[in-house]
Amino acid sequence: MANEEKKIETTVIHGGYDSKNHNGSLTPPLFQTSTFTFETAEQGERRFAGAEDGFIYSRLGNPTVRTLEERIALIEGAEAGLAFGSGMAAVSAVLLALTKSGDHILCSKGVYGCTFGLLELMNEKYNITHSFSNMDSEQAIEDAISFDTKVIYVETPINPTMALIDLELVVKVARKYNVPVVVDNTFSSPYLQQPIKLGCDIVIHSATKYIGGHGDVIAGLVVGKAEFINNVAMTTKKDIGGIISPFDAWLLLRGLKTLPVRMDRHCSNAAKIAELLKQHEGIEELYYPGDPNNPQYEIMKKQMKQAGGLISFTINGGKEEAQRVLNELKLIKIAVSLGDAETLIQHPATMTHAVVPEEERKKMGITDNMIRLSVGLEAWEDIWSDLKQALDVLVLKK
Numbered sequence: 001m002a003n004e005e006k007k008i009e010t011t012v013i014h015g016g017y018d019s020k021n022h023n024g025s026l027t028p029p030l031f032q033t034s035t036f037t038f039e040t041a042e043q044g045e046r047r048f049a050g051a052e053d054g055f056i057y058s059r060l061g062n063p064t065v066r067t068l069e070e071r072i073a074l075i076e077g078a079e080a081g082l083a084f085g086s087g088m089a090a091v092s093a094v095l096l097a098l099t100k101s102g103d104h105i106l107c108s109k110g111v112y113g114c115t116f117g118l119l120e121l122m123n124e125k126y127n128i129t130h131s132f133s134n135m136d137s138e139q140a141i142e143d144a145i146s147f148d149t150k151v152i153y154v155e156t157p158i159n160p161t162m163a164l165i166d167l168e169l170v171v172k173v174a175r176k177y178n179v180p181v182v183v184d185n186t187f188s189s190p191y192l193q194q195p196i197k198l199g200c201d202i203v204i205h206s207a208t209k210y211i212g213g214h215g216d217v218i219a220g221l222v223v224g225k226a227e228f229i230n231n232v233a234m235t236t237k238k239d240i241g242g243i244i245s246p247f248d249a250w251l252l253l254r255g256l257k258t259l260p261v262r263m264d265r266h267c268s269n270a271a272k273i274a275e276l277l278k279q280h281e282g283i284e285e286l287y288y289p290g291d292p293n294n295p296q297y298e299i300m301k302k303q304m305k306q307a308g309g310l311i312s313f314t315i316n317g318g319k320e321e322a323q324r325v326l327n328e329l330k331l332i333k334i335a336v337s338l339g340d341a342e343t344l345i346q347h348p349a350t351m352t353h354a355v356v357p358e359e360e361r362k363k364m365g366i367t368d369n370m371i372r373l374s375v376g377l378e379a380w381e382d383i384w385s386d387l388k389q390a391l392d393v394l395v396l397k398k
């Protein structure tokens with residue numbers, strides 16, 4: 001498709017869609033239908049047998065959803081894409097497609113709380129084991145891989161610690177052992193980081209976040225090789241059925257159009273806020289890959305276009321003080337999720353990662369005094385002034 005040669009700023013708007021095929025409709029039409037009619041019984045038979053192209057039933061495929069799937073594949077530089085009803089539907093469909101009882105999943109040293117929950121469930125119910133590694137050297141990865149390892153599953157930046165995984169390094173080792181690398185690319189968005197182009201095999205997004213961008217959709221996306229995507233489409237997606245609604249796919253197509261301009265603003269706002277946070281007396285430590293003093297700054301430069309819109313930080317104090325800071329905010333909303341126009345703040349230990357047992361949480365680097373901030377699109381001056389007055393409470397208390 002000609003779209004493949006275009007830059008990402010163009011592909012997010014035009015990829016996978018030609019208005020000529022849709023009565024000239026500038027915007028991809030919303031096919032809000034559960035099923036598709038067949039002209040004849042024989043045509044139905046041919047479609048089910050795969051002998052004729054065409055839609056059958058919206059759980060198996062839908063034209064609006066298909067446009068989104070083609071667009072995300074073009075954006076990520078992958079052969080094919082698939083959409084799901086949530087990020088977790090995407091993660092579970094991929095991990096269940098890649099593993100069977102007795103297999104092992106090697107994970108980055110931290111993952112989102114519900115991904116952790118899924119890994120535990122797979123272990124308990126299906127004897128699919130997992131372990132975590134900081135993956136900070138070839139040796140560290142090799143030491144953690146076993147004969148049973150069938151997937152390397154990586155978040156980068158990791159939720160919520162903002163630690164990075166060097167994708168080039170992981171791919172190098174994974175190739176040696178012939179293990180696929182799956183990347184949860186949610187925190188970066190496809191605008192800032194394209195793991196397929198770095199040699200990774202499968203990319204997952206919670207499209208609820210930056211891709212949707214407006215806090216009104218729950219959705220997931222997966223891209224990879226056509227053979228793998230077809231396999232997931234015909235197995236874990238079709239039979240478990242975690243599909244996206246056509247309307248939510250339509251909203252994501254709309255959100256995608258502004259992804260690059262939104263991301264540029266998220267990133268520049270976050271850079272400003274990070275700089276100011278670092279100087280505030282109430283802050284213990286800043287976790288932001290765009291800080292040149294961050295030990296992983298070079299990895300960020302190597303694999304991301306910019307550092308992203310998320311910042312985590314620890315405050316001088318514990319859980320009570322962290323909650324106090326959140327409660328003092330007036331403009332910034334206390335909510336899980338990220339990547340929205342609104343600046344959102346949350347307390348990982350009691351919210352996104354509350355399901356992770358305390359001991360595991362500590363190993364991931366999630367402490368009770370950690371706060372995660374998703375910097376929105378408001379004027380950075382207003383975001384800072386709200387944050388500052390809340391953090392000042394910590395200083396005045398001293």
Ligand code: MET
Binds near residue numbers: 159338
């Ligand atoms: C149900 S909690 C999480 C929502 C989202 N995955 C986040 O990290 O904010």
